[in-house]
Amino acid sequence: MDGTTTLSRTGAGAALRHDSALKHCTGEARYADDIPDVPGTLHGALVLSTVPHGRLTALRTEAARAMPGVVAVLGPRDIPGENDVAPAVKGEPLFAETLVEFAGQPLALVLAATRDQALRAAAAVTAEVEALEPVLSIERALELGQNVIAPQVIRRGDAAAAIAQAPRRLSAEFRAGGQEHFYLEGQIALATPGEGGDMTVVSSTQHPSEVQHLVARVLGCDFNRVTVTCRRMGGGFGGKESNASWVAAAAALGARVTGRPVKLRLSRRADMIATGKRHPFLYRWTAGFDETGRILGLEALLAADGGWSTDLSGGVVFRAITHALGPCDVPALTLTAQAVKTNTVSHTAFRGFGGPQGALLIEDVVHRVAAAAGLPPEQVRARNFAGVGGNGEDTPYGQKLEGDLIARVWAEAKRDSEWDRRRAEIAAFNAAHPTLRRGLGSMVLAFGISFGIQHLNQAGALVHVYSDGSIRLNHGGTEMGQGLFIKIAQVVCDVFGVDLDRIAITATSTAEVPNTAPTAASTGSDLNGWAAHNAAVAIRGRMAEVAAAKWGIAPEAVVFADNRAWAERAGANRWFDFGELAKLCFLERVSLSATGHYRTPDIHWDPKAMRGHPFFYFSYGAAVAEVVVDTLTGEHRCLRADLLQDCGRSLNPAVDRGQIEGAFVQGMGWLTCEELWWDAHGRLRTVGPSTYKIPGSRDVPPVMNLRLLEGAPARVETIFRSKAVGEPPLLLATSVWNALKDAIGTPALDLPATPERVLMALRNRG
Structure with a gap:
């Protein structure tokens, strides 16, 4: 940021409530x-x-x-x-x-x-x-060769040779359902x-x-x-x-x-x-590995059920294949991802946009390799961390991960959750209880932030300063409860050095800001924050010139803070109230309206070579979850979750914490209880809350500890060095899946892990 920006008490970094929080609670908010x-x-x-x-x-x-x-x-x-x-x-x-x-x-x-x-x-x-x-399954569509998009393939090295030469080999298949x-x-x-x-x-x-x-x-x-x-x-x-x-x-x-x-x-x-759902996926993979759990080669198919039409399946599959290794490195691999055509509703965008489905692949590989090698899955995952222990830091498509942050979030999550003590505690509990089984699981994430389609990585904003010093803010982002509007308003507060109550937050409109990207891919704050910042900076520069002319100083010497524009000259402070300066600008016939535009720099992708730099940066996080399973009924509950998420320098810690908690619970619902079921005639039968189970208040872990990673600002020029928070934390719920596998003593568990599937996994375990 430039030196003339001074943080206000309601600006970026302040933990403020959602701008419509009271309206939501009282019913005043209009939909x-x-x-x-x-x-x-x-x-x-x-x-x-x-x-x-x-x-x-x-x-x-x-x-x-x-x-x-x-x-x-x-x-x-x-x-x-x-x-x-x-x-x-x-x-x-x-x-x-x-x-x-x-x-x-x-x-x-x-x-x-x-x-x-x-x-x-x-x-x-x-x-x-x-x-x-009708074609109603991924398997049947694969047999018929029916795709809504052509397969996408990422290769590195000779995967087949690496697998053949590896000391150990393993193959598996598993499934993950969709989500309403x-x-x-x-x-x-x-x-x-x-x-x-x-x-x-x-x-x-x-x-x-x-x-x-x-x-x-x-x-x-x-x-x-x-x-x-x-x-x-x-x-x-x-x-x-x-x-x-x-x-x-x-x-x-x-x-x-x-x-x-x-x-x-x-x-x-x-x-x-x-309307469409999260894409269900079928996975088939073969891996070669050594006795330490190091994965040397991997061949994998990620087949998504695209439904009857393309919709956004191309982008979903792209994000799945680019997130299939998560925070890990595999030196030789062939990943194939495709979306098959079935006679079901066309599946579409869902929080994470294929990233959560992609990340399930490496988690399944890690856990099955660990079981085969007789090692803890956390040890196997850490053995394969990118940029750690001599492992490569590049993704298979050529973009670097930050190995130090990967190792750090896991080390801190393990410490925060008291992993070693609780591991022993759970072992003692299981030894004393014949039917109840507790389990401990973990997850480490590396999630790329940007749209996979390059031209969508842009945003616009429109800012007006009126002659009384009040400000009207409009931008291309949309508010869906995630707190985007308050965050962008805080950015504008900082630029002008004013309090939040001076800013009117207005409805998104194509008549005010045209040609916008969707509010998706966790880019809402990144894109619209910069666009609004650029518009506000343009106006502030004009206002500084007017003040500087009055005081006979350079515009760069004018500081905006505490609802004033001021400058020190000859030992005496000179200042204008922000509203007074706005009125003066009007009298001087200076425009107090500006548009702002931003486009994400340094991103590129070659769809033929399947290589490039598709993400501006990566978001990192880690989680530990503890569950208890009734082995007689298959019923289970998450007892505790310890979450650690890297938000850089958070624009609003209160909003970000809410996003992380909500994402975790929503992800837990996808992985454990939300099951879509079509009958033999292709009709969806889970069509309401009586037949489709979303998490309720009693499904939230009784103990949920959450911490934002400290001292890890974005290493690229994001808005105020913040990091995205909308989608990445959903992947932390994978720790619940891993905890269930730990509790029932098997690495094989299809999703969602309903009580019925847990019982089947227990039976198949023998």
């Missing part, structure tokens, strides 16, 4: 569905396929059209633009035309005077479908038509620009005719990165056709049936 309906507003309901694969021969809408309150039933022929809502590649229709590809695919949109009328009418629409054989986002606020959009073809959309979205683009595509208009706003979401977790766009496009289509506002809010059941 899309809280906006009062204007007279004439119509409500939408989707008609969804009940067949996973088949030819659509007819759609019977007559009964629905005749029902009370129904205004229209819209299908593909009513779309004035393109019937395509693909976020990355073409070929994903808003409404199926001739081919149905999954149970839950939208076929039509019903518009009625009330939501209940729309839902009843949608249920009256019948589809005639000539059934085709289960955001508190479901998918929703409110589209209001304006004059001249304008369309205003309020969307619960992580990516307002993508909503703008896909609405324009469906309506057949330019981007500038569509304005998308989002003040806040009731959770996103990646589920509102691409799926929110087609929901908004459907609402906008209804508004365009009828000329009336249209609100489309999916029920929880429809939301779960029609």
